[in-house]
Amino acid sequence: MREPEVIGEYRRKISEEEEKIQQEKTAVSVIEKRCEDLRNQIAVIREKILSENDISYQGPYVQKPHPEEKTKNEPQNDGENKYCPRCGNYVGDDTFCRKCGTKVK
Secondary structure, three states, rough: OHHHHHHHHHHHHHHHHHHHHHHHHHHHHHHHHHHHHHHHHHHHHHHHHHHHHHOOOOOOOOOOOOOOOOOOOOOOOOOOOOOOOOOOEEEOOOOOOOOOOOOOO
């Protein structure tokens, strides 16, 4: 091969590799966007699960009442502990605290 042919071949290969790099950058951007979408979906699902399964859940920005403050909807303590000794969450007749997992019975 002559020198101009070698230089032309070299430039063509550089161009091909630069195109591959750009394609990979595009693919990475698409993956990063998809990851962000999935993170947002996980947050929505987590909020839904917490709100459906935890009777003491009051939303992400609502301040929960102090454990010593009893609300009208909660039954009075009939001699057995209705609150978690670890976190103060209302447990009712549950065996385990729904908030921290501590065994209460």
